[in-house]
Amino acid sequence: MTQRQYQAHIYVTLRRSVLDPAGTAVESGLKNMGYDNVTGIRIGKYVELSICASDEQQARNQLDRICDELLANPVIENYRFELTEVATVQKAEVNS
Amino acid sequence: MKFGVIVFPGSNCDRDLVWVTEGLLDQPTRLVWHQDTDIADLDVIVLPGGFSYGDYLRCGAIARFSRVMPEVVKHAERGKFVIGICNGFQVLTESGLLPGALIRNRDLHFICDRVPVKVENTRLPWTSTYDPGQVITLPIAHGEGRYYADADTLDELETNNQVVFRYCTPDGAIDAAGNPNGSLNNIAGICNRNGNVLGLMPHPERASDPVLGATDGIKLFESLLGAAVAAV
Numbered sequence A: 001m002t003q004r005q006y007q008a009h010i011y012v013t014l015r016r017s018v019l020d021p022a023g024t025a026v027e028s029g030l031k032n033m034g035y036d037n038v039t040g041i042r043i044g045k046y047v048e049l050s051i052c053a054s055d056e057q058q059a060r061n062q063l064d065r066i067c068d069e070l071l072a073n074p075v076i077e078n079y080r081f082e083l084t085e086v087a088t089v090q091k092a093e094v095n096s
Numbered sequence B: 001m002k003f004g005v006i007v008f009p010g011s012n013c014d015r016d017l018v019w020v021t022e023g024l025l026d027q028p029t030r031l032v033w034h035q036d037t038d039i040a041d042l043d044v045i046v047l048p049g050g051f052s053y054g055d056y057l058r059c060g061a062i063a064r065f066s067r068v069m070p071e072v073v074k075h076a077e078r079g080k081f082v083i084g085i086c087n088g089f090q091v092l093t094e095s096g097l098l099p100g101a102l103i104r105n106r107d108l109h110f111i112c113d114r115v116p117v118k119v120e121n122t123r124l125p126w127t128s129t130y131d132p133g134q135v136i137t138l139p140i141a142h143g144e145g146r147y148y149a150d151a152d153t154l155d156e157l158e159t160n161n162q163v164v165f166r167y168c169t170p171d172g173a174i175d176a177a178g179n180p181n182g183s184l185n186n187i188a189g190i191c192n193r194n195g196n197v198l199g200l201m202p203h204p205e206r207a208s209d210p211v212l213g214a215t216d217g218i219k220l221f222e223s224l225l226g227a228a229v230a231a232v
Helices: A021-031 A057-072 B014-024 B068-079 B088-092 B151-159 B217-231
Strands: A002-014 A045-055 A077-090 B004-005 B029-033 B044-047 B080-085 B101-103 B109-121 B135-142 B146-149 B163-167 B189-190 B198-201
Touching: A002 A057, A045 A057, A057 A077, B004 B014, B014 B029, B014 B044, B014 B217, B044 B068, B044 B088, B068 B080, B080 B088, B088 B101, B088 B198, B146 B189, B163 B198
Parallel strands: B004 B029, B004 B044, B044 B080, B080 B198
Antiparallel strands: A002 A045, A002 A077, B101 B146, B109 B135, B109 B163, B163 B189, B189 B198
């Protein structure tokens, strides 16, 4: 059975409607440094993982569930991910 | 009334709770390891404060998937009592037993203080021995205790009287000055629609033993015992 290995880069960010005090603090820090031209700072999380699946669609479906159930809290956060195929793995069928 | 205090890796208020329910109120109490699944003997499940799983990822997010939690959900669905305090409140929102989320405090500080809290709903098994609108003082200790929910959820909570505790000024005003962490609607604690699941950020167990100089919290546990007696 052919399995493909993908590298996932996952970005979790606070929803726009949620106040981000850390982002606001960094923004005021940058202002203190003289960067008056920077606005809209939002601080999120970055997660990477590798995932084996039969094809890209299966990997995407699983990642959606993983993000929705654990990596992001849909009440306060959004997520997106990028997927890169890194290898094709031939797996021996078990008990075939 | 038999209490069970769930112990997650990182829980640190578990023994304080045992001290209150067993030590002060003389109720049978046992610590329940997060991998245990047999909790059928218990009347009240307590999710204590602390930092379950180090609060990595998000507060309470990983604890939600521990082996005991499906049993806690069933316990709640049967109408039995579940209370989550501080990190326990975060676990309850992550697990969907209570709506909303607890996020980073407005001013980014970890707050360790004693704050005035108004008891908004006294028609619950948790609060029946308080006076309606009573202002009590409870300790808080959290970095991520700002209650957040979308507008529809907030409306629903308010309409159904599910807001149980609200941060206030010493004279009971519900305003920004009495809000230590930026919680929406000054919310410090809420219950589910049925009233059997309660979550709050303040620590009533730390204001129960007179030795500690504050006893406003013990009435919460006494209310519960009173409710049990009334139900018999």
